[in-house]
Amino acid sequence: MALRGVRVLELAGLVPGPFCGMVLADFGAQVVRVDRTGVRGGTSYLARGKRSLALDLKRPRGAAVLRRLCTRADVVLDPFRAGVMEKLQLGPEILQRENPSLIYARLSGFGQLGRFSRLAGHDINYLALSGVLSKLGKSGDKPCAPLNLLADFGGGGLMCALGIMMALFERTRSGKGQVIDANMVEGTAYLSTFLWQTQEMGLWEQPRGQNMLDGGAPFYTTYRTADEEFMAVGAIEPQFYELLIKGLGLKSEELPNQMSITDWPEMKKKFADIFAKKTKAEWCRIFDGTDACVTPVLSLEEAVQHGHNKERGSFITHGEQGPDTKFWISYPHTATSRRRWGLRSLQPTLSWVSWGRVKSQAKPTPVFGREALIADRRKKLTWAITITMIGVVLFDFAADFIDGPIKAYLFDVCSHQDKERGLHHHALFTGLGGALGYILGAIDWAHLKLGRMLGTEFQVMFFFSALMLTLCVVIHLCSIPEAPLRDVAKDIPPQQDSQDPLLSSDRMYEYGSIEKVKNGYINPEMVLQGEKTTNTQQTRRTMTMKSLLRALVSMPPHYRYLCISHLLGWTAFLSNMLFFTDFMGQIVYHGDPYSAHNSTEFLIYQRGVEVGCWGLCINSVFSSLYSYFQKVLVSYVGLKGLYFMGYLLFGLGTGFIGLFPNIYSTLVLCTSFGVMSSTLYTVPFNLIAEYHREEQEKQRRQAQGGDVDSSGRGQGLDCAALTCMVQLAQILVGGGLGFLVNIAGSVVVVVITASVVALIGCCFVVLFVRYVA
Secondary structure, eight states: OTTTTOEEEEEOOSTHHHHHHHHHHHTTOEEEEEEETTOOOSOGGGOTTEEEEEEOTTSHHHHHHHHHHHTTOSEEEEOSOTTHHHHTTOSHHHHHHHOTTOEEEEEESSOSSSTTTTSOOOHHHHHHHHTOGGGOSOTTSOOOOOTTIIIIIIIIIIHHHHHHHHHHHHHHHHOOOOEEEEEHHHHHHHHTHHHHHTGGGTTTOSOTTOSTTTTOSTTEEEEEOTTSOEEEEEOOSHHHHHHHHHHTTOOGGGSOOTTOGGGHHHHHHHHHHHHTTSOHHHHHHHHTTSSSOEEEOOOHHHHHHOHHHHHHTOEEEEEEEETTEEEEEEOOOOOOSSSOOOOSOSSOOOEEEOSSOEEESSOOOOTTOOOOOOTTHHHHHHHHHHHHHHHHHHHHHHHHHHHHHHHHHHHHHSOHHHHHHHHHHHHHHHHHHHHHHHHHHHSOGGGSHHHHHHSSHHHHHHHHHHHHHHHHHHHHHHHOOOOOOOOHHHHSOHHHHHHOTTSOTTEEEOTTOOOOEETTEEOGGGSOEEEOOOHHHHOOOOOOHHHHHHHHHTOOHHHHHHHHHHHHHHHHHHHHHHHHHHHIIIIISOOOTTSOTTSHHHHHHHHHHHHHHHHHHHHHHHHHHHHHHHHHHHHHHHHHHHHHHHHHHHHHHHHHHHHSOOHHHHHHHHHHHHHHHHHHHHHHHHHHHHHHHHHHHHHHHHHHTTOOOOOOOOHHHHHHHHHHHHHHHHHHHHHHHHHHHHHHTSTHHHHHHHHHHHHHHHHHHHHTOOOOO
């Protein structure tokens, strides 16, 4: 289909606009007709291949939905009089500002400018003003319009479709849309170019109905037959005229000259008398197969059954009310050799959608979605859901699985100052990564070149995810010059002690440090010093599941309280994050995710979700910034103050959002999410580092006094225990919040729950968490 992928918004109007939209739909465009609420369109027979959406454009919400749709559309078709769309704040200046590639097609009767531009009119008025109507009609009679075909359909709908085609072609070079001012007066005048250009040739110098091509010539008119039917004669050329004379049983030498205008009235009477002697069928048998240019005047029913039209397949039957009730439709036969035209939907697939009710004539489908025929849709859907769930679980597991070892590795190989720096860098890059992800989710890729090239927004998401994953794996494999861990006491050769002044024989290099080896020497800055002990004291204990569980159960109280506070924090944070976009779509924007996908409520919900993604992006960016603010704040308020402030700001922010949902205040308060996020990524692990530093100092003092305590806890174990609180919080949120939402009937309860849990955590970190002086 030539126009496949072109998305058109057709504002419902009288027949010229729907006909233009139908032409575009017939050749593959995705056309959505926007009707007024509470009014079923009267032009549904021109709606084949379209979908329908009902909006009240006079209400702000309805206008907002149309603007939203226009950001994804290629063409918008405006059938109203000049100034109507501007009053609704939906003129081309506004819509093309939001979508510069939008083609804004204006189809009106008199055009956008001029004294008649704001007046009502119909086909006959446009014919009259174009000058064409003065040439139509019988001699001596009043002008007569040829139905409403010439101005409405030819000069209006078809000319507008041609303008849209040209604008689409021009956009492939410029990348920009434009405004099309198609009107039926000028369109009809353009169709009658031949009439205007031949004024000086004498073709129209006689009064109306007495010229060669308006019924005045005997060889270019219609004649009544014996059975009260009609035959059409168009034998203009001399050779065709001779065949006409022969078929009528006359001799040309006995007749006046063909082009003798003064003899035309007499010749018409003679021809009329002859045609009246035979039936239409008889004349068809005489002239069929000849070039006399004589054809029967067929009714609509006869045209469908005519042999030529049946051979061509010019008309198609379609059951409207059932298999026994049929009507005939025509379709364009201007298909190209490589792309045969075909009807995607004979019955208009319209869904009449109002603000509160949905009445569907067809299965609801996405407004600008793809159509597909699936043999076993349920089976395919089940597999798709299963594969998606498995993929999400594996992806989330991989992300969480890597976070714990990163922190354990950081704590194992770095000094205390580097641990703090590493945690801040971790929070920084976590925030930046989250911001990048949320930006990708908020951008409307469907209207960009990359989205069109890859297919849908989801393919774009997976493309960037795969790209980032590959990039991070390559960086990880190539960036860390890691040396194997070993027992320094066993591996330092005796001769090196005497050669290397930096290494003393009475010092012990602790197991678990990374050594930078330069020119065969060990850099003493990367090792921790301690008193030399026996090999027995330095022998590593083998970690078993039993010893792991024993270490967890015997966790000191201050470690256990820190884990509980971390659990409260992540429960509050995840409660808000997992439902935040849903909260924006339903509560802040008042959308409905459960309504039909081409309904107003669902589109509003989608808009809220996109804005929610931008809010989460604000959260991630502020999280990155706050990770550096913490360095300054910690010297004033300490870790206790940072911990308390993070929980407090988050609890107050989410509470305010839940009680007073507003777009702008919600986006501003997303900064409190960033404070909480940065707090959770840094402060608890800084406390773990402080605890271990305190224990190491205690062990060092005991070693100096000759009392060696080898029961120190592993830092990696405590980091893992703290990280496990994230997964435990996910289990609590996933299992509990859905139940709360079902009971409350609203996602507001999610935000309120997050606020309450955060405020409880705020009290907990003050009363129970231990801070090292």
